[in-house]
Amino acid sequence: MENAVLRSQGLTKRYGSKLALDNLDLTLPEGKIIGLLGPNGSGKTTFIKLAAGLLSPTAGSVTVCGKPIGPDSKAMVSYLPDKTYFNKQQKIRDLLTLFQDFYDDFDRARAEGMLRELHIDLEAKLKTLSKGNQEKVQLVLVMSRRARLYLLDEPIGGVDPAARDYILNTIISNYDPSATVLISTHLIADVERVLYLDVDMIVLGSLEAFYNQDFEGKLLVACNRWPAGKTDPKVLEQMTLPKDTVYFNAGTLLYNLAGQRREIDPSILYEYPALFYKQLKYGDQDVLNAVFYGLTKFADWRIYNHFDYDITRQRDAERVLRRCKIYHYNGNGKPWTEMYWGRMAEPFWQYAQLLPEYAGKYDELREKQAQYKKKRSADKARATRNRKRQKDKQEKEKKDEN
Numbered sequence: 102m103e104n105a106v107l108r109s110q111g112l113t114k115r116y117g118s119k120l121a122l123d124n125l126d127l128t129l130p131e132g133k134i135i136g137l138l139g140p141n142g143s144g145k146t147t148f149i150k151l152a153a154g155l156l157s158p159t160a161g162s163v164t165v166c167g168k169p170i171g172p173d174s175k176a177m178v179s180y181l182p183d184k185t186y187f188n189k190q191q192k193i194r195d196l197l198t199l200f201q202d203f204y205d206d207f208d209r210a211r212a213e214g215m216l217r218e219l220h221i222d223l224e225a226k227l228k229t230l231s232k233g234n235q236e237k238v239q240l241v242l243v244m245s246r247r248a249r250l251y252l253l254d255e256p257i258g259g260v261d262p263a264a265r266d267y268i269l270n271t272i273i274s275n276y277d278p279s280a281t282v283l284i285s286t287h288l289i290a291d292v293e294r295v296l297y298l299d300v301d302m303i304v305l306g307s308l309e310a311f312y313n314q315d316f317e318g319k320l321l322v323a324c325n326r327w328p329a330g331k332t333d334p335k336v337l338e339q340m341t342l343p344k345d346t347v348y349f350n351a352g353t354l355l356y357n358l359a360g361q362r363r364e365i366d367p368s369i370l371y372e373y374p375a376l377f378y379k380q381l382k383y384g385d386q387d388v389l390n391a392v393f394y395g396l397t398k399f400a401d402w403r404i405y406n407h408f409d410y411d412i413t414r415q416r417d418a419e420r421v422l423r424r425c426k427i428y429h430y431n432g433n434g435k436p437w438t439e440m441y442w443g444r445m446a447e448p449f450w451q452y453a454q455l456l457p458e459y460a461g462k463y464d465e466l467r468e469k470q471a472q473y474k475k476k477r478s479a480d481k482a483r484a485t486r487n488r489k490r491q492k493d494k495q496e497k498e499k500k501d502e503n
Contacts, residue, residue: 104131104458106250106281107152111161114147121147124161131249132278132456137285145285146183149252152283153180166249176205179248183255185235189228193221193238200242212245215271240268244275251282258286278455293359298427299352301435303449306426311405316357320364321393323349324402339380340391347399351386352429353406365392408432418444439469442477446470 105128112125122144129135137145150156151163154170165174187196193216200207216223219237227235240256253272257265276282296312298304316322325347332348374381374388381387402408404424408431412418421428428445430436436446437453446467453459 105129105164105167106131107163107165107283109148109152109161109163112148112151112158112163113160114144114151114156115159122151122158129281129283131281134273134276134282134284137283139285139287141287143287145287146254149180149254149283149285152250153178153252155180177249179243179246179251181240181243181251181253181256183258185227185239187227187239189235190226192224192226194223196227196238196242197223200245204246206247207242208245208247211275212241215241215245215275219267237267237271240271244271247277249280251280253282253284255285255287279457293357295356295358297354297356299429301430302352303428303430303452304426305422305428305448308405308426311400311426312355314355314400316360317398318360319398320357320360320396321389322355322357322398322400323351323389323393324353324406325399326350326402326406326408336382336387339382340377340387342391342394346390346394347397348390349386349397349399350402350406350408350429350431351389352431353400353427354389364396412444415444421445422448436470437466439466440473441470442474 107127107129109125109127112122112127113120114122125148137148139145147156151158151170152165154175163170165177168174168177191199197209197212200212201209213223216238219234219241221230221234221238227238230238236256240253243251243253251272256268256272272282272284294312296308311322314322327348332346334344337344337346337348369392370388373391374385377387377391400406403421405427407421407425407428412421428448430443430445430449434441434443436443436449437459450459450463450467454463
């Protein structure tokens with residue numbers, strides 16, 4: 102994987118006879134916020150400490166931005182432990198000075214601004230703050246570094262829901278697109294809803310209303326691109342679904358995890374593809390349509406899962422941009438490849454040019470796309486002429502026979 106921020110190969114860690122990590126191969130790319138989920142004792146903290154350079158592996162290796170664990174890698178890592186390690190007799194201002202002296206990439210102005218927003222007195226001692234505010238101070242300090250990798254061990258453990266929301270919002274709002282954030286938590290049962298988006302999508306507007314909507318007793322929210330009766334009957338028949346099934350595209354999915362834990366045996370998600378794998382045309386999408394048949398609430402696909410192949414004219418693209426919040430580059434044509442002929446490349450490039458891997462590639466790729474589009478138009482015109490000639494020939498032969 103290109104631009105890997107964190108990579109482990111054959112990583113193993115033992116504490117005496119206890120095996121904490123066993124031959125772990127893992128690669129994390131840059132520009133991602135990644136959750137590390139698992140119950141207590143599953144090795145999350147051990148892995149994070151190995152990546153931070155606080156433990157040595159029994160076997161295998163870890164690298165950060167291609168560098169082995171050592172002074173160079175540690176300079177690129179900002180680490181939040183699962184327990185507060187500050188002297189609670191210290192004032193908040195002293196902690197800021199400590200970070201400023203110790204880390205060259207620490208942005209003190211940024212940290213002070215966030216603390217002011219929290220109404221935390223810089224002259225207050227850490228011990229005088231609530232547990233939630235102590236956690237927030239530590240997070241502010243860690244997130245105010247300009248690091249390449251943020252390792253956050255249980256940042257939302259042991260705090261109230263309001264503090265948890267602030268912590269998660271702080272992580273997201275202070276996230277550098279060129280960095281990677283790894284967040285570990287054992288609070289899997291506390292996650293009540295999850296929004297899933299396909300990798301070939303761009304977000305053009307706020308999703309707050311979509312995310313916070315009422316499930317209305319359903320276990321999933323999806324977008325019904327095709328109304329009942331319009332899906333290929335062979336696809337539905339292979340999945341043993343009725344012909345009037347409303348089939349959804351799995352690009353945008355809002356999961357009601359609380360409801361699913363109560364009403365669905367998770368083993369069905371593994372058993373269904375095992376039983377019907379030969380009949381599945383669209384893989385996981387078919388499985389989800391089958392498992393959540395009758396349990397799905399539908400949202401407007403034109404707003405939350407608009408497909409690329411619907412756009413053929415520039416005015417169509419402008420109309421979509423005025424309304425759409427999630428745009429889906431569905432199908433084979435993608436604006437980051439040479440073989441793209443659609444009208445929605447510019448919204449993608451507004452985002453893409455912020456990322457290092459796309460820097461300087463816009464003009465070159467757009468020129469290649471223009472050439473491909475021209476060739477594709479010529480091929481279509483040639484195919485049309487050939488069909489016309491064939492039709493004229495057949496009509497002439499038929500006329501001659503008569």
